[in-house]
Amino acid sequence: MDNSKDCSMYTEHIESGKRKVTLNLTVNGRQVVRDVDPSMTLLHFLRDNLKLFGTKEACGEGECGACTIIMDGNAVTSCIILAVEAEGAQITTVEGLAKDGKLSILQEEYIKADALQCGFCTPGFLMSTRALLDHNPNPTDEEITEALSGNLCRCTGYLPILNAVKSTVERERKELDR
């Protein structure tokens, strides 16, 4: 983690006894400044404060990956991160995948491979996949499985998801000139 971005934050005790911390971060390319309660999780911050409802909670304990987002380049489970820990961070959520009114290759390939059924785990899977391919544009099946097995899906049996990731790799290589 790059410590240069951190600023020491003392909690301000304001009169009502509430505790607020001012938080600066970038979400899906947009600068965000908000006062938050230090006990708020990053997931709740994204949903309740920023109204980004694509990121889901399915266990609240980091075990299922439904709340996965990309924070400073890494896939992380936002349900067990405090919002205040994201000070200065660059965050991407599922809402940040499509650009210029066009679905990303990744999203298109998930659709094509039928890599989703109920769709509740899908945002988390997309973010884990995005983080993987950003680090490693040509992953092996084992590397894909390693990066995605922290995301639980009860519908698809995972094979269509694996297929979607592999076809994304193919297309990104061709179309993004990787």
Added chain:
Amino acid sequence: MISRFTYFKPHNLIETVQYLEKEEKSFVLAGGTDLMILLRRNLIDAEHIVDIKALPETAAFEFIDGAGLTIGASVVVNRVVDSEVVKVKYPALNQAAASLASFQLRNRATVVGNICNASPGADLPPALLAYDAVVNIAGTQGIRQVPLHQFFTGVKRTVLQRGELVVSVQLPEPGEGDKSIYLRQTRLRGHDLATVGVASRIKPDGKVAIGICAVAPTPKRLFALEDMINERGLSHETIEWAAEEIKEHIHPISDVRSSALYRLQMASVLLKRGLFNLIGKED
């Protein structure tokens, strides 16, 4: 989560330990992968959270010839997994790190956090124990060093006192020809706590070191067994013997994850497979 706490992210170690000593209901936050669960389940009542990730001392992750490896308290597990020097010098630690939890959690979970949580089934301690790891603890009186095998005092309990903070863990450099392996048994291939985890190491002089988790109230180094093995001299026969003998050195319990009987059997199998692997026989 019922706890309502303040958030403090210090840059100065002295300031940090003073704060931890002053505020009784303060808890240290690094990766948060264990702390957040305790908070969510209302198992702890926190009034102050101290985020140590801005402390320069906790960011250390370096290998120095002769001195060995230092892993600061903010170093996440995936950094250890990706480290070439760890792969080469401390293969059991690499394997243990790569087997811990899930990929996303390893992006947050820290090596030191895995020690401080002091879970009986923690995956990293067996390898760290086998490498004679030493824990660097900062307090208001200065730094003290505790060998990892003396660090754990019980289930979820350590020697840490109020006002103390683990800054880093340190592993001596293994000699040329040092070999090690970490094997674990789980209920499924995907992320799971270890039913049993065994780190086996053969040092350049042929002596073994064995660390194990999930078979006692704390992760353990099996010194007595090591002595017995070393006395006999490492051989196929000794390994077969040790695989039986290990059952006398551990005291697993039965819980929701496994019966004691199965843990005994797996400790035996994993030790045998580990040592055979290290001496070059595919079991």
Added chain:
Amino acid sequence: MDEKKYQSKYSRVGQRYDRKDAREKVTGQAVYTYDLELPGMLHARCLLSPYARARIVSIDTSKAKALPGVRAVLTGEDSDILVGLYMQDKRVLSKGETRYQGDVVAAVAAEDEETAERAISLLEVVYEPLVPVHDIDEALEGKILVHEDINDLKHYEGVFFPQKDSNIASWNKSKKGDLDKAFDESDLVVENEFSLPAVAHVPMETHVAIVQADPFSNKIKIWSSAQSPFTIRQIMADSFGISESDVEVHIPYVGGGFGGKAGIHLEPLATLLSKAAGGLPVKVRATREQEFNQLPTRAGMRGRIKTGVTKDGKLTGIKAVYDWDSGAYADYAVNVGKTAVYSGLGPYAVDNASIDSKTIYTNKVFSTAYRGFGHLETHWTIERQMDILSQKLGIDPYEFRMKNLLEPGFETMSGEVITESSGSPKDCLTAVVKEIGWTGRKTEEERQREWKTGKVRGKGFAMLQKAPAMPANTASSVIMQMNGDGHVKLMIGAVDFGQGAITALAQIAAQELDIPIEHIEISAEIDTRSSPYDWNTVASKLIFMAGNAVIKASREMLRKMKEVAAQALRTEPENLMHANGEVYHRHNPGRRLSYKDIALGYMYPNGTGIGGPLISSGSSIADGLTNLHPETGQGNPAAVWTFGAHAVEIEVDVETGYIEVLKVASAFDIGQVINEKLVFGQICGGVLQGLGSALLEGYKFNKDVQLLNPSFTDNKIPTMKDMPVEIVPIYIENPQLNGPYGARGVGEHPMISIPSAIGNAVYDALGINFHVLPLSPEAIALGIASGKKSILCTDVDCLPGLH
């Protein structure tokens, strides 16, 4: 899976369309009940009983009520409302006695979740722990009754049979032939017992409901993550003593169900809280822990089976006794139990048989429908027994099954005659056995040789069957309206919770109307005020029932369209054909009209209009079904059987007990593939859920019947690392003549019999018969270590730590 492999003979039915809801789901736009926020909405939390069975001595709510932000605190003293699908046996809030660790003792609605949670922590409850009913045997002894008032419980009479002064919520029976004589005349009679634990559904979206109860009328508005909007409406009306029309149910996107969201769950509690909070909307959302220990599971089951057979391998008689550990409430479990009496023999022809199926109350987490509705459980019994019989007879298990499988002219357990239109179990078995290259069982010598390597491979297979378990008068309906652009709005009452219903139904409509599937406007969101009735979205019956309704509605629409077009084109409707969104004259194709020219009524050049907006509807009702005779179980319960078979190859690590699944080949006689992509998804997903039940999953209780694994930490489901190395789906298409394009359902079937096939493969590999699930590494390793050739429930139960 080779994408190009499957070829459909139709232009739209059978084609691999992307699912219609996919775009919203990959962009984060899909709104689930979990995401919904309403003005003034309160959040609820529940206090659950910490004991499996306890008397509530006192509850002090004063501190909770005094907490700022708390708007309602309820206990059992505040309401006596009872709910239940088939047995009205469940209080919304416990009073007097709690019946499982998970019963709601109190509930709070507050301005935010944190305040509600804090209020819960301020409740002071004094309990007197009582001795719980631990298991089936204790329950059958009947010394302690889980429901003291069982004799008075309101229930669905004539279909379910609660036994007086007992813990038996329903005892269903079937019998035919002369079983005693059959056993006397058999060359071999084999008795066995098989069992399996309760298993959780694990939808990724936990149960969640929002209710707004109008304080000035009986009106209740519900938003729920549920599979069965019309059932919720009916049960709410029944329990609250209001009219069905007073209840409106909205179903946004649903994050998985698998049967666990059929019926009614959190809605009544949210209703009471909303009423108590002056009519503000109240959201009740289960945490993952509550999803495991409060919401229902699949029942644990014990099957005892006695089978007679001739020495050349012909089944002569089967006596099966199925005991279901339903936990504290009956919910869907009584219907699961009922289903076992007509489907509990598997797809085999036997002249002499009896089945006794008891749904039994204990103090465990209660149970409900789960994908396969009892069939995974009964097939675990039947298909393992078939394998053991073939072992004892020394007959190849494939040959043995082929001698006994149902075929046209044979009767099912309930006396229904199988026809060519019913599909073929034999085609399925033959296909999968060929796919895995079955050449017969391993010899003991081969096993020993492989054993030395530490890994032993084995192959196994198992049959499966299932028909929708539904009331004899089950009905579906759809409404269709043409828009001005010639597109068609298709309204349904069934819920698409991921299985792909809206896409498949749109394909059927597009096929019938001959327009692009993109021109079918269909929503996954259901609103009982405007959506047409559909009984329930369960049982793999949707494509069959609603699909037929779509065909009817489409044909009515075409008829109406052609009537108008005939006037406009100055001909008879009989002369008109349709294709590609146009109606044309069969002799002079130049005389034609586009659908959109007729959609809202045809307009002559002078402005005069005829026809009006095109609208049509279609209904379907289960055809010729009957209730079963209470004593003999004879009747016609099955609208559509889907037969299937799985064959697997596994590799067992003989020291750690870990089973690696190398290959799963699965064949289903589904009559007609509607969308190969979606069917493939159902198979992959179902197979992996089946592997969860086979290898991994199961509830574990301590001696006080408290759940030991109420979280993902210890209640694991398979991950991407746990996929089989290879899955081969095989589609058999013997059409069902009254199915839409010949199609049958396949949503649940891929899960059924996966454990049986794995269990049979374990025998092939190890020469050991396992009688209990899951086949965890621990169970396999300790089973091997025990030196026994049969591993029974008691062998594993005795393992320290498991009980």
